[in-house]
Amino acid sequence: MKDSNDKSKGKGITVKKAEDFNEWYSQLVQKAELADLRYNVKGFVCYLPWSTITIKKMYNIYETILEKKGHLPLVMPSVIPERNFQIEADHVEGFAPQVFWITKYGEKDIEEKLALRPTSETALYQMYSYWVRSYNDLPFKRYQSCQVWRAEATAATKPFFRAREFHWIEAHNVFRTLEDAEAQILEDMETTYEAIGERFAIPSIFFERPQWDKFPGAMKTFAADALMGSGKVLQLPSTHLIGTNFSEAFNVKFKDEDGQEKLGFITCYGPAISRIYGAMIALHGDDSGMIIPWELAPLQIVIVPIIFKGKENAVLSKVKDIKKQLKKYSIKIDDRTHISNGEKFAEWELKGVPLRIEIGPKDIEKKQVVLVNRLTKEKEFTSLDSLKEKIDEIAETYTNNLKKRNTVDFEKSIDDAETLENAKESISNGKIVRCGFCSLEKTAFPCAEIIEKEIGAEVRGSRVKGETKTFKKCIVCNKPATKTVYLAKSY
């Protein structure tokens, strides 16, 4: 067992991303030292420093955006008593099979079983019934950064994407009116585009999910889907218009201006940071390994001194100068002597360090360095005099260039289809299918089942913004199409 991670250490990924995405992702996670799957509980993995540092940055970005928009942080217990968990019927039905239960402490049986939270509604909303009292308290916007536990059958097949313990943010809000709640849903979508789209460079589109695929207990669910390199989509943050179901169940009421007690309208938003991290490395990476947005990189610049015997001193003192000049960046000199320069280059490419600086005795003579850009793989000489400006420019444009690369891919991935046959062909070609659908109500579920069975894809729902295309007929039942929907395979 001791050797299973070791044998490949320092070596590159041996498959092409486009040819075998699953194997590519597995090797990436292992060889770039992102997670260790050898922890001896099924579905639970260790996050290693290289992923943890970036995940912390992602949390920080997300929390800052949420706080700017008026959400305040809090920390809830991670255990939920059984009686709370059972209050809202749809919720119980949706989550019960996945809940881990604490039944003992020490040798004693516990008085009441405790659920490890699979999500926090049933912990939070009883407290909201204390905290929300008057219309003056509204809007009431809170979030917590925490982990949740779900005994999903598919866990552990793909670290970060799925696991029995994952790390997320959940924002839960109470509003005076349905309109206010709906406005929050739009705000959550913008937050998603800002964090995930702008800062993490992951293109996504929001779908209103069909009624058969909404959050247990909600009125409506809106979820962002990202397109992964493999043609599959991955569900990223979802925001739920909970409405008043839970307010009624947990007595979340406020005294309105007119003196009446009214039920609060609830929304919740749950960006799963660890999963977003998985999506990000899967989407951005290439055959050489990781690509990471500039501000998320654990290390932004690595300097590799090219050393020849007898000339070490001049080179090493120059790289120290350069490091000092660039100290506003996360920067490191790789002066290890027991591995070759080629091995160093491969290792930092694998780990996705955005910029490599190489400098040897000849470069010092010519007052220049070599810059290698991880995203474009371009190699260029830059004079030492203009190094700082050059690097500032790369730092500023790096993530944007990554975004541009991804955006093009995303729009290219959509195929319109009029028949199941066309749809099937497009899906098998790694595309997302756009088509007409009879409805998104539960009555249309049989059509969705046929798509799943015949095409192996899911109805992701209707696009929330920017839909331009309409269809005349439902691709399955040929009834008039009331919605334009998207079909895709998902993780």
Added chain:
Amino acid sequence: MKDSNDKSKGKGITVKKAEDFNEWYSQLVQKAELADLRYNVKGFVCYLPWSTITIKKMYNIYETILEKKGHLPLVMPSVIPERNFQIEADHVEGFAPQVFWITKYGEKDIEEKLALRPTSETALYQMYSYWVRSYNDLPFKRYQSCQVWRAEATAATKPFFRAREFHWIEAHNVFRTLEDAEAQILEDMETTYEAIGERFAIPSIFFERPQWDKFPGAMKTFAADALMGSGKVLQLPSTHLIGTNFSEAFNVKFKDEDGQEKLGFITCYGPAISRIYGAMIALHGDDSGMIIPWELAPLQIVIVPIIFKGKENAVLSKVKDIKKQLKKYSIKIDDRTHISNGEKFAEWELKGVPLRIEIGPKDIEKKQVVLVNRLTKEKEFTSLDSLKEKIDEIAETYTNNLKKRNTVDFEKSIDDAETLENAKESISNGKIVRCGFCSLEKTAFPCAEIIEKEIGAEVRGSRVKGETKTFKKCIVCNKPATKTVYLAKSY
């Protein structure tokens, strides 16, 4: 139940800290809205935004210091399989009664019981056996920020101080030699003084704990004790020289330069951030409420416009100017109209906002504002022209002044004692007692038991640094004193 937190909202603390510390602390937690104790699982509390924001800042400070010293972050699963937990005998004995066990998921019994981690040694060290292989990997320094669960009997009596779920950092390190491990212990102490002493303004001293009071499985435990206003001490971070017990149990070995396989020397360090927060608010606060170090305050400056009818506009536009001028600080204008200025002052004093700015029409005429310093309670006029400089000065000196105030109190709290009678009197006067002791080995435990029984205090151990005093005899058994120890009541 709905009203128990409500009735006192907006009202001040009704007891003096010096007269009834426990009641003072309870009221502080409730009235400043730091935690809500109404969560319906015994020993589990909700942290509200005002405490959460500061706790997040404390985490950030601590993590930054640890990373500067070469610790890398990681994230471990929060569940530990029973077989791991049982590997190290002393450890099992110490923690078994406190462990929460997961035995089911959904309706199914789980194959192997899972412990919710009470601490992470038995999760981490099996992974360390994979990760540490060569002397080149050493020192191996990692940390994680996480919560731990312990079913302590005394939980929930004092939020933040004790709870069944608490939030901490645990750093676990492997070294090549015992000397390297001992050097890490000293580094951990400096980290503690830097974070807790300098940044959080909590004076503490490190004691080497007696052998009967060390971490289960360690060679030696060193713990920082802070003196609380009540005369009691509170254990703050402890750092443990684990040695090779766990390395042996979990096979944490490395190939040394000489080709031999050797056991790694382990240390671990566990600052409990939520408890440190409790200690901090308990120590710093006064009869009006909280006092918070400048950089930890959720809000650093509050501006209260003093509004008279017809003159609102001039005042409100001036406060907006001021806010803009001071935007590098966390600053807020309190322009609520449904409560009085006096109520606003009391509320922000209770919540410990370091600086209040008051400005009314007369002040505008005189081109001045009123500044009220939360720590000193001093009120002074400052001209608008020099406002920015004045506030920069307050920001820079605030925490230092708090530290100075605390340091004096701390040194005053120590009484030397030659007899149990003197010791008893000093303890009952709210002092810490310094005295001679026969030894810190387990053989001296009977003497410690007598102290606990007769005086109601504990032997905290010997001071690690700066001890100047020696005693001739053990205060209990009159044998020659080999150690100078400290006796105190503790939380």
